[in-house]
Amino acid sequence: MSGRTIVTIAVLSLFTLETGCVPPPRATGQLESSGGAVQVSGIDPLFLPPSPDTIPGDQRGDAIRMGYLMVVETQEYGKRYVGNALNCTNCHLDGGVNPNTASFVGISVLYPEYRARAGRKMSLADRINECFERSMNGEALPPESTKLSAIVAYIEWLSQNVPPGSTVPWRGIPRLTSTHPPDPAKGKNVFAVKCAFCHGTDGQGTMAAPPLWGERSYTIGAGMARVGVAASFIKANMPRGWGWTVTDDEAFDAAAFINSQPRPDFPGKVHDWPKGGKPADVPY
């Protein structure tokens, strides 16, 4: 668990959070205040997402709010650029505020950054577009897009209490490592017992949860298509509201099963890792 302490969902009430099976994880479209700074215990003291009360009442505030909507209601506000049934918040849980799953808090201080997959330096906007293309099976937003700069503004606002130069220790997904060979056949059983009642027996999603494979899911070029990444996400966050309850082997087996199912191709994959360094669990 990479030295990180377990953080419960309950403390993360920055926005109206909904966990469990019903209702579906749709945002209300409104930022709601928790009435003060958000307290998160057991994680780095710099993990300080600001209170929505501090969103400025000017144009920048409008951009921050639009960025939030793009993240939680991507299907609606980012429709043109999305090719599947997901919203950013389905993986970057709680609008990117949850520290267990590639949180947006603090990350703007890390960009621009060299990325081995692309073999070049990337801006935060470039990185957002990678998720549009790969995780959302969609299209990159044009550099001048106000919706793209809105997402950047939202992430910068979430990062404002993290000083430049910080390494953002909570970055990414708490990484699960295992010597257990992931077994999709066992994963099929884990899926039936612990996942299907929300994600559907066919994995195509329900009112309660998004699809896990098929045409409406993430592409094979997405980070989540790597078994190690999906296993880590599942361990820390699934079943939704009951993170850290499946065993490590169950997380790996379920990840292997889900990622052995059909999903959209990502033709741009031929350009990935041009200078080498491709992780072993990349499925291409």
Ligand code: HEC
């Ligand atoms: C299917 C799951 C999924 C969806 C949907 C998704 N992402 Fe991601 N995203 C990931 C994963 C996995 C990572 C890499 C995490 C890691 O490196 O540990 C990531 C990384 C990122 C990063 C870089 C984080 C960092 O630490 O530098 C940004 C920014 C980002 N995503 C934005 C978005 C936005 C905006 C959307 C919606 C348009 C989106 N993502 C949709 C899974 C997803």
Ligand code: HEC
């Ligand atoms: C209680 C309902 C529930 C159960 C059970 C559940 N999930 Fe989820 N899952 C969700 C919800 C809801 C989301 C989206 C989270 C959000 O938007 O806040 C999600 C998101 C995901 C995602 C990322 C988004 C996507 O659709 O690709 C994966 C992967 C995932 N779940 C895998 C699993 C696995 C594997 C299991 C079984 C171990 C599981 N889930 C059990 C509700 C559930």
